[in-house]
Amino acid sequence: MSSKTYEPIAPRRVAFLGLGVMGAPMAAHLAGAGHAVTVYNRTNAKAQAWVAENGGASAGTPRAAAEGAELVFACVGNDDDLRSVTLGEHGAFAGMAPGAVFVDHTTASAEVARELHAAAAERGLHFIDAPVSGGQGGAVNGVLTVMCGGDAAPFAAMQPVAMAFAKAVTLLGAPGAGQLAKMVNQICIAGLVQGLSEAIAFGQKAGLDMNQVLEVIGKGAAQSWQMDNRGKTMVENKFDFGFAVDWMRKDLGLVLDEGRRQGARLPVTALVDQFYADLQAQGGGRWDTSSLIKRLT
Numbered sequence: 001m002s003s004k005t006y007e008p009i010a011p012r013r014v015a016f017l018g019l020g021v022m023g024a025p026m027a028a029h030l031a032g033a034g035h036a037v038t039v040y041n042r043t044n045a046k047a048q049a050w051v052a053e054n055g056g057a058s059a060g061t062p063r064a065a066a067e068g069a070e071l072v073f074a075c076v077g078n079d080d081d082l083r084s085v086t087l088g089e090h091g092a093f094a095g096m097a098p099g100a101v102f103v104d105h106t107t108a109s110a111e112v113a114r115e116l117h118a119a120a121a122e123r124g125l126h127f128i129d130a131p132v133s134g135g136q137g138g139a140v141n142g143v144l145t146v147m148c149g150g151d152a153a154p155f156a157a158m159q160p161v162a163m164a165f166a167k168a169v170t171l172l173g174a175p176g177a178g179q180l181a182k183m184v185n186q187i188c189i190a191g192l193v194q195g196l197s198e199a200i201a202f203g204q205k206a207g208l209d210m211n212q213v214l215e216v217i218g219k220g221a222a223q224s225w226q227m228d229n230r231g232k233t234m235v236e237n238k239f240d241f242g243f244a245v246d247w248m249r250k251d252l253g254l255v256l257d258e259g260r261r262q263g264a265r266l267p268v269t270a271l272v273d274q275f276y277a278d279l280q281a282q283g284g285g286r287w288d289t290s291s292l293i294k295r296l297t
Contacts, residue, residue, distance in 0.1 A: 023075035063095035098124035110176035117175035126154035131182035149177030197293035242288030
């Protein structure tokens with residue numbers, strides 16, 4: 001865990017659903033900031049291990065975890081996973097008290113965000129879609145960027161608490177706006193990584209010292225987070241870390257579906273999505289997204 005310094009705020013009773021590579025450190029930051037955290041994970045042993053390390057409590061169902069919580073955070077896999085932890089007899093909504101806020105950090109569709117916002121409202125609950133950017137490193141170090149959609153009052157309630165694991169938590173519009181903003185983020189990343197891949201592969205073919213070249217051009221207009229954080233590992237052909245190709249394809253699938261609904265043209269994004277499919281076919285589904293360069297070298 002990082003040595004992040006937390007802003008002092010009144011402790012809250014919170015729940016966290018989903019203790020994957022993102023959720024576990026995010027929940028740990030909430031505990032570190034002094035909040036009373038109850039966790040739920042589909043594999044209960046993982047929840048028990050989290051409690052042994054971080055304190056708090058674990059629960060056997062999302063509903064049980066959510067009971068008595070002012071804020072329920074979640075970070076699960078996809079739309080169906082999100083519905084499974086919110087809806088139904090054992091879902092979090094059934095355990096939440098009126099006025100409580102559900103904060104969804106899953107990268108999911110804007111449609112499911114609007115659906116669950118409406119379902120929460122019917123129960124007197126609040127729902128904020130709040131996907132994150134910054135990857136596993138951002139989660140561990142507590143410096144995620146959180147893009148939110150929903151209503152102003154519940155956003156104001158969750159923002160200071162979410163700052164335990166974030167450097168910025170911003171309301172961008174109505175329900176679904178957070179998910180749409182995350183799609184913009186992934187479109188940018190897809191194009192950047194492909195451009196960086198082509199640049200490095202070109203420089204290597206031309207016989208340049210690419211670490212030196214990246215050091216130089218990283219001080220100019222070509223600079224990007226991807227260049228700063230992935231350039232050297234791409235040169236070294238190392239991809240056993242980071243944001244997996246499988247996850248990026250899931251995200252780009254959401255982007256392309258939404259693009260069709262909106263009538264938005266996404267030719268480069270569609271092409272890069274197919275390049276990632278090539279990597280999956282090579283067995284690279286768990287490689288970092290920067291592995292796009294492997295198609296070129």
